[in-house]
Amino acid sequence: MAKRIEHVPAGKFMTLDEIAGFAADAFGAGANGADTANARLSFSGRLQQLVAEVAVTE
Numbered sequence: 001m002a003k004r005i006e007h008v009p010a011g012k013f014m015t016l017d018e019i020a021g022f023a024a025d026a027f028g029a030g031a032n033g034a035d036t037a038n039a040r041l042s043f044s045g046r047l048q049q050l051v052a053e054v055a056v057t058e
Contacts, residue, residue: 002053003029014047022050029054 007022009015014022026035031054040049 001056003056005029005031005052005054006049007051008049009047012046012048013042014050019047019050022052026052026054030056 005022005026007014007018007025009018022037026037031052035052035054037050037052039047039051042048
């Protein structure tokens, strides 16, 4: 089973603080540096959403 960590920006695009918060939440859920995240970008290349699937071990 995997836990889904998903962040969307408070405004139109994600700030560095929001990206750092996403990383902190993912690491807190058990992610490691080798895990990957999926992103949704605007046409101009700005981040609009980050999602990571973190394996849950019990």
